[in-house]
Amino acid sequence: MQIRNIAIIAHVDHGKTTLVDKILHSTNVFRANQETGELIMDNNDLEKERGITILSKNVSVEYNGVKINVIDTPGHADFGGEVERVLKMADGVILLVDAFEGPMPQTRFVLQKALQLNLKPIVVINKVDKANCRPDEVHDAVFELFFNLDATEEQLNFPTYYGSGKNGWFNDSLTPREDILPLLDGILKHVPQPKIAEGSLQLQITSLDYSTFLGRIAVGKVTRGTIVENQPISLVQVDGSIKKSRVRELYIFESLGKKRVTEVYPGDICAVVGLEDFGIGDTIADFENPEALPVISVDEPTMNMMFSINNSPFFGKDGKFVTSRHLRDRLIKETEKNLALRVVDTDSADSFLVYGRGILHLGVLVETMRREGYELTVGQPQVILKNIDGKKCEPYETLVVDVPQEFASKVIDLVTRRKGEMLIMETKGEMQHLEFEIPSRGLIGLRTQMLTNTAGEAVMAHRFNDYKPWKGPIPGRNNGVLVAKEAGTTTGYSLDKLQDRGSFFVDPGEEVYRGMIIGENNKPGDLVVNPNEGKKLTNMRASGSDAATNIAPKILMTLEECMEYIQQDECIEVTPNHIRMRKTILDEEERKKFQKMLKAEEVN
Numbered sequence: 001m002q003i004r005n006i007a008i009i010a011h012v013d014h015g016k017t018t019l020v021d022k023i024l025h026s027t028n029v030f031r032a033n034q035e036t037g038e039l040i041m042d043n044n045d046l047e048k049e050r051g052i053t054i055l056s057k058n059v060s061v062e063y064n065g066v067k068i069n070v071i072d073t074p075g076h077a078d079f080g081g082e083v084e085r086v087l088k089m090a091d092g093v094i095l096l097v098d099a100f101e102g103p104m105p106q107t108r109f110v111l112q113k114a115l116q117l118n119l120k121p122i123v124v125i126n127k128v129d130k131a132n133c134r135p136d137e138v139h140d141a142v143f144e145l146f147f148n149l150d151a152t153e154e155q156l157n158f159p160t161y162y163g164s165g166k167n168g169w170f171n172d173s174l175t176p177r178e179d180i181l182p183l184l185d186g187i188l189k190h191v192p193q194p195k196i197a198e199g200s201l202q203l204q205i206t207s208l209d210y211s212t213f214l215g216r217i218a219v220g221k222v223t224r225g226t227i228v229e230n231q232p233i234s235l236v237q238v239d240g241s242i243k244k245s246r247v248r249e250l251y252i253f254e255s256l257g258k259k260r261v262t263e264v265y266p267g268d269i270c271a272v273v274g275l276e277d278f279g280i281g282d283t284i285a286d287f288e289n290p291e292a293l294p295v296i297s298v299d300e301p302t303m304n305m306m307f308s309i310n311n312s313p314f315f316g317k318d319g320k321f322v323t324s325r326h327l328r329d330r331l332i333k334e335t336e337k338n339l340a341l342r343v344v345d346t347d348s349a350d351s352f353l354v355y356g357r358g359i360l361h362l363g364v365l366v367e368t369m370r371r372e373g374y375e376l377t378v379g380q381p382q383v384i385l386k387n388i389d390g391k392k393c394e395p396y397e398t399l400v401v402d403v404p405q406e407f408a409s410k411v412i413d414l415v416t417r418r419k420g421e422m423l424i425m426e427t428k429g430e431m432q433h434l435e436f437e438i439p440s441r442g443l444i445g446l447r448t449q450m451l452t453n454t455a456g457e458a459v460m461a462h463r464f465n466d467y468k469p470w471k472g473p474i475p476g477r478n479n480g481v482l483v484a485k486e487a488g489t490t491t492g493y494s495l496d497k498l499q500d501r502g503s504f505f506v507d508p509g510e511e512v513y514r515g516m517i518i519g520e521n522n523k524p525g526d527l528v529v530n531p532n533e534g535k536k537l538t539n540m541r542a543s544g545s546d547a548a549t550n551i552a553p554k555i556l557m558t559l560e561e562c563m564e565y566i567q568q569d570e571c572i573e574v575t576p577n578h579i580r581m582r583k584t585i586l587d588e589e590e591r592k593k594f595q596k597m598l599k600a601e602e603v604n
Contacts, residue, residue, distance in 0.1 A: 002066045003267045004191045005221065007087055009114060010096035011104035011461065012075030015126045017053055018165040019096060020072045022180050024256070025168075027061035027068075046367060054079055054364055056086045056207070058219075058269060060253035063184050069253060069269045077106050077463045078361035081340025084298050085280060087113055088206050089221040089269055092120040092191030095142070099125050099133035099162075100429070102141045105398050105463035112149050121146075121158045122190055124183065128174060129164040132429040135174060159190050194221070194267025200286035201225030201233065204293045205278055208337045209271060214249070218272045218284070222264055223293065225286065227272070229262045234290035235275060236283040242290055248274025279336055298339045301355035302395040302440055302464050305362050305563075306379035307331065308351035310573055312582060313487060313513040318575035319375030324350045327376055330369060341365070355384065357464075359444065363560040366574055370559075375575045379584070380566050383440045386467050393467040395440040398423075400433070400461045407454040408432040414449060418442030419471040439471050440464070445564035476567055480526040482519035483583060484512040488532030495551050498529055505581070506531070507554045515586025517570065520555075528588055569594075 008016045047054050053074040060069045071090060073083045087093070093114045097103060103111075114121060123142055125135050139160055146156055161183050163170030170183040202223045209217040227233075229250050235243045251258035251271040264270040272284065283292045309315075309324050316322050321330070331343045331352055342355040356362040359381055366378055386393050399420065403411050405427070411434060412422060420438035427433070443462055450458050482502050492508035504519035512518055512531060521527050557565065562572050562581055569591070573580045585591045 003069065003194055004066060004187055005069045005071075005089055005091045005194060005267070005269060006094060006187055006191055007071040007073055007083075007090035007092075007114075007119075008094045008096065009073050009083060009087075009110040010075055011098070011101070011106040012052060014075065014096045014098045014101070014104075014107075015165040016075060016096055017072055019094070019124070019126070020059065020070055022165055022168055022170075023061055023068075023070055023184070024059065026180050026184065027063050045371070046364060052076060054082075056082045058086075058089070058253055059256055060269075061255065064188065066188055067268075068184075068187060073110070075106055076360055077109060077461075078356070078358040078364075079340075080106075080109060080357060081298050081338065083110050084113055085206050085296050085339055087117055087119065088204060088296060090114075090119055091194050092122065092187070094122050094124055094187075096124050096126050097138055097142055098130075099128045099135045099138055100130050101402070102134075102138040102428075103145045105400050105461050108145060108149070109463050111145065115146075115149055115151050115155060118152075120191055121151075121155055122183075122186055123158050123160045124170065125160065125162045126165050128162050129167055134428075135162055159186055161186060196266040197224040199224050200289055200291070201227055201231075201284065202286075202291060202293055203227060203270075203272070203284040204296070205280055205282050205284065206296070208280065214273045216275075216278070217251075218275055218278055218282075219269065220272075220284070221269045222266045224266050226266065227264050227270065227284070232287040234285050234287055235278055236285050236290050236292040238279060238281045238295050240292075243277070244287070245275050247272055247284075280339055296339070299357075299464070301340055301342060301357055301384065303358055303362065303381050303383055304353050304355045305381045306346070306351055306571075307354050307366075308348070308377045308379075310375040310377050310575065311350070312377070312516075312573045312580070312586075314511070314573070314575075314578075314580075315375060318577050320373035322375045326374065328352060330372075330374060334365060338365070359560055359563055363563060367559055370574050370576055373576055375573075377571050377573050378563070379571045380568055381444055381563055383444075385470070388467060392470040394470050396437055396465045396468045397440050397443060397462045398465050399436045399438050399443065401436070401450070402428070402431045402433055402459040403454055404430060404457050405432045407457060408434065410453045411450065411458060414446065414453060415442070418446060418474050437465065438462075439474065442474050445477065448561055448564060477565065478524060480521040480524050481517045481570075481581075482521055483526055483528045483588075484514060484516045484518050484532075485528050485530040485588075486532065487511075487513040490518070490531040491534050492551055493535040494531045494533040497533075498531065499551065501527060501529065503552065504531075504554050505557065508551065513582075513586070515583045515588075515591075517581040517583065 010016050056073045058071045071086050125138055128135050161170050161172055162174050169177050170180040171177050172182050203220045205218040205220045207219045209219055231247045235245050250261050250264055252261050281296045285291055335341050335343055340357045344353040346353055383394055401411050415436050419442050420436040422436050424435035490506050490508050490510050495508055502519045502521045506518045518531055559579055569584055571584050573582055585594055
């Protein structure tokens with residue numbers, strides 16, 4: 001049977017998962033009366049809630065007697081590690097571009113990876129049903145992007161399709177129609193068959209699957225040779241060591257599931273059961289003469305965060321896994337499948353430094369662990385600094401902001417205060433398109449401020465660019481915080497009296513402990529307050545003194561917002577049911593001593 005392996009790549013929200021839905025429906029994977037819902041591939045809870053793809057997944061469909069393996073990839077730069085590894089399985093890519101937004105930072109990043117691997121591109125300009133869309137201009141911009149990324153003559157000669165994933169049509173011209181068959185015909189015509197080299201078995205493991213019955217499953221594309229059930233093989237690991245093993249069961253992908261087979265031919269993507277202690281990037285090779293494939297290269301992480309056990313007074317009330325051993329095992333397990341993540345032990349046995357691609361990347365890991373029943377404390381995200389030619393250097397990112405014209409000046413002011421430099425300013429319809437170069441440090445905490453100042457209208461995207469010399473200090477949070485003086489239960493009486501001091505992150509009747517951050521001060525500098533004071537009961541009554549207290553509802557913050565909000569001497573306590581911010585040193589006197597010591601060190 002003929003095979004085509006294709007990955008769908010694009011910037012976030014340009015319609016990758018919706019396109020996979022349409023391909024599944026067009027190839028009659030489902031019965032005519034079957035309820036399927038939308039975004040079929042986003043099957044993990046976090047993906048459904050956030051409406052984004054986090055893990056890449058593959059499905060297989062059959063069209064005109066040809067098997068098409070389709071790989072859906074994430075669009076956020078933070079999950080770039082997912083894209084880098086799965087592109088190894090593809091022979092061609094569908095590059096989706098929004099007909100209004102055009103190529104965005106992540107479009108450039110994923111396209112560059114695909115062109116370096118010599119994959120055959122098909123460009124699809126999606127969302128042409130949008131008001132004020134500009135498909136012809138976008139087509140020119142895509143061509144320019146290919147040219148800037150040093151595409152070969154053959155790659156520059158890419159076929160283009162237009163359409164609307166939401167309305168379920170794609171065509172090689174702007175004429176609407178009923179289906180997406182021209183695009184499927186285009187895949188058969190333009191994507192090459194997998195190249196099959198002569199020689200013994202080679203299969204590189206590009207992703208992992210897990211089943212409670214079968215254990216860990218290796219997934220990858222058979223590059224050459226055939227793999228057979230019960231075949232003895234050699235597993236060549238990334239460090240060059242070789243282990244002998246045996247294939248227990250083989251599966252190929254069929255529709256949304258897997259089908260057990262006895263033999264898989266070169267060019268097809270399959271799942272192998274029965275191997276032990278393998279990692280992503282290892283090669284399954286011939287038993288007698290093992291030859292390894294080149295290791296998958298993944299870009300370096302740009303941020304790190306301290307993960308430690310929960311040592312607050314409330315530890316162990318919520319979670320099942322609270323010890324440092326639990327935490328360490330879980331983080332090490334995550335690095336097996338999350339290539340862009342690294343874990344480093346610190347001097348303390350209870351803390352680990354975790355390196356990742358950005359706040360969203362680390363935030364999704366913390367959120368996943370929290371749902372699995374872990375309790376942990378995470379510190380402020382820090383960017384990774386390097387010393388290049390004797391100079392202190394930090395990561396810089398390209399930041400793209402699309403915003404209505406009346407807010408453009410506010411955006412420029414916000415970014416320049418955080419040491420960003422404007423590169424491009426142009427008008428797209430009613431929107432202003434701004435591009436900046438900004439240190440990664442400046443992006444921490446920027447999103448929340450940006451959305452507040454633009455009434456939620458700004459669309460932000462950023463992507464790692466390069467390491468450049470250190471830009472100097474960047475102003476952090478302007479206001480201080482309100483810190484609880486002692487443990488207890490907050491009272492409405494007390495919070496009402498404190499309302500003129502700031503806004504609160506807690507409601508009356510919540511348990512707090514000493515050193516916990518319960519609100520934001522109206523002024524710079526931290527303030528220690530007592531939110532637990534009860535009303536003194538006397539038999540004296542005055543009219544109006546017992547009027548119901550009017551307390552503003554508490555401010556709810558997501559995990560990512562907390563990560564952007566905290567400062568260096570603060571951390572976040574994460575448990576399955578609560579996210580609380582606190583001072584790293586809970587005792588007020590100890591904190592003051594520590595601050596004095598730091599100041600003395602700076603003077604010396």
